[in-house]
Amino acid sequence: MKGLTLIAFLSISSISLPSKACTTFQKTDTVPKAAQKLIQSYPGFITGFADNHLIFKDGNRMIWNDGVKNKTYQTLLDNPDLEDMFAQPYKAGTPKVSPAKSFDPGRIRNEAFFMKMYGASKQEVEGNLTTIIWCPKLIRQKIVVTRVNGVDKQLEAVSKELDEHPELKKYLGDIGGTFVWRNIAGTHRHSMHSFGMTIDINIKYSDYWQWTCKCTDENTSVVYQNRIPQVIVDIFEKHGFIWGGKWYHYDTMHFEYRPELLN
Numbered sequence: 001m002k003g004l005t006l007i008a009f010l011s012i013s014s015i016s017l018p019s020k021a022c023t024t025f026q027k028t029d030t031v032p033k034a035a036q037k038l039i040q041s042y043p044g045f046i047t048g049f050a051d052n053h054l055i056f057k058d059g060n061r062m063i064w065n066d067g068v069k070n071k072t073y074q075t076l077l078d079n080p081d082l083e084d085m086f087a088q089p090y091k092a093g094t095p096k097v098s099p100a101k102s103f104d105p106g107r108i109r110n111e112a113f114f115m116k117m118y119g120a121s122k123q124e125v126e127g128n129l130t131t132i133i134w135c136p137k138l139i140r141q142k143i144v145v146t147r148v149n150g151v152d153k154q155l156e157a158v159s160k161e162l163d164e165h166p167e168l169k170k171y172l173g174d175i176g177g178t179f180v181w182r183n184i185a186g187t188h189r190h191s192m193h194s195f196g197m198t199i200d201i202n203i204k205y206s207d208y209w210q211w212t213c214k215c216t217d218e219n220t221s222v223v224y225q226n227r228i229p230q231v232i233v234d235i236f237e238k239h240g241f242i243w244g245g246k247w248y249h250y251d252t253m254h255f256e257y258r259p260e261l262l263n
C-alpha cells in the first residue's frame with residue numbers, strides 16, 4: 001500500500017481542528033489496512049484517514065473505531081462502526097464449507113457510510129439512478145441501478161460476461177429486484193437495495209433464510225441451502241460484488257457492490 005496518497009485538496013476550514021494544535025494526518029503505514037481498502041475502493045468520496053476518522057472529500061469525518069468492545073452479533077448488525085464492517089472476512093471463490101453460525105461477511109454495514117455515498121433518502125438515491133439492459137443477448141431486461149461508484153458500469157460488465165453462458169439463462173431471467181427503498185424484513189436496518197447497488201437474480205432458483213425458517217428472528221438456527229452455480233458467483237465477485245450465499249443467514253439471489261471486501 002506504499003505510495004497511497006491519503007489526503008488531497010482538503011481545506012483547513014472544512015475540518016474541525018483541535019484548538020491547541022493542527023491535526024497531523026497519518027502516514028500510509030499507520031492507517032488500518034481495512035481503512036486503506038475503503039480509501040482505494042471509493043476514491044471519489046474518501047481522501048484519507050486521521051485521528052481515528054475517515055476523511056471525505058467534502059471535509060466531513062466519520063469515526064473508524066467507536067471504542068466499544070466485545071460487541072454481540074446483534075450489536076454488530078444494528079450499530080456497527082466502520083471497522084466492524086471488516087470483522088468477518090469475505091473470501092472470494094468456491095466456499096469449502098457452509099457458513100458457521102452467525103458468520104455473515106459483508107452483512108455488517110455502517111448505514112451512515114453508505115448513505116454518505118449513495119444518498120440519505122429515497123429522493124437522493126433516485127437522483128443517481130440509471131437504466132441498463134441486463135444480459136442483452138439472453139434476457140434483455142431493463143433494470144435500474146445507481147451510477148455512484150460506477151456500479152452501473154460494473155453491472156454491465158457482469159451482464160456482458162454472463163451473456164456468454166446460455167446454460168445459465170434460467171438463473172438470470174426475471175430479476176428479483178435492484179432499487180427499492182425499504183428496511184430488511186423484521187429489522188430497522190435499511191436493505192442495501194435502498195441504495196441501488198445490489199441485484200437479486202431469479203428468486204425461483206434462489207434460497208433465503210427467512211423463507212426457510214418462516215421467521216425474521218436472526219438468532220434462529222437455519223440449515224444452509226443453495227442452488228446458484230459457482231460460475232455466476234465468480235463473475236460477480238470479479239467485478240466487486242459480494243454474494244449473500246456466503247452468509248449463515250443465506251440470501252443466494254443477492255449480489256451487493258462491496259469492492260472493499262474483495263481487495
